[in-house]
Amino acid sequence: MAGPVDVRLLDAGFDPAAVLTAFAAAHPASGGFVSFLGQVRAGDGGAAVEALELRHYTPLTLPAMQALAATVMARWPLDGLLAIHRVGAMAPGDPIVLVAAAARHRRDAFAAADYAMDHLKSESWFWKREKVAGAWRWIEPRAEDFSDLARWG
Template sequence: MNAALSDVRLLTGWLDAPSELGAFTAKYPEAGGVVSFLGQVRAGDGVEALELRHYAPLTLPAMKELAARVRERWTLAGLLIVHRSGMMVPGEPIVLVAAAARHRRDAFAAADYAMDHLKSESWFWKREKAKGEWHWIEPREQDISDLARWA
């Protein structure tokens, strides 16, 4: 395992992605590249809200275990995974993943792997309110095939 530092958090409030990414990038001036992904609540299709629920004793430990797997696979200077739970509206951030590495390929792959696993291993239960009605969101076939490519 490489000695990359991980910052893994679960939030119930606002995620200030620009500040988080700025602070993360400033910690790793030796990194030749920082790759980030920001997931947000999609607007359109009548979506009014998104709610993410989770089982507290499992979620954060599982996210930290994912970070450890990422650090074992790629040579990183640092890794950031910040995920929200609770109610959100279109345009609000849900998740921020960033990887800092000496070389860009490690940063890209690490961030991609982390997001595929966050999305598909699903320690979160998601439901969406659209056109006044709530419905649960299940993983899509694309999510499952995205995850399978890392096997």
């Protein structure tokens, strides 16, 4: 990891445990680490999700993720920030997103990771669709996603 900010857009799987271990090792002076891992759901009580696909526009997506990381770093006294987001086709259980914050104190790490996830989820630069019962359908942001974002003013 080079520097306090590590932002990645990946078209292949990643090992969250290995990534978090490396992130923690890169910030030995930090007293608190907070992470969020999002994965492909198998379903929500209805028909099983067979696959999830995320599409994006690289010239927009990666710079927007980097700008979000810069905003987070400016807002909280962090030692480091990690943001990884998958694109392409994924199966249930596959990791989609990993956000981690390293700080001297836990509250800053919690707030930073929460803020980053709310913005990634609500100001998404991704188009999502899922395959259920052999058919693809597009997924739109939920009202709760926008409510979560509104908390930050």
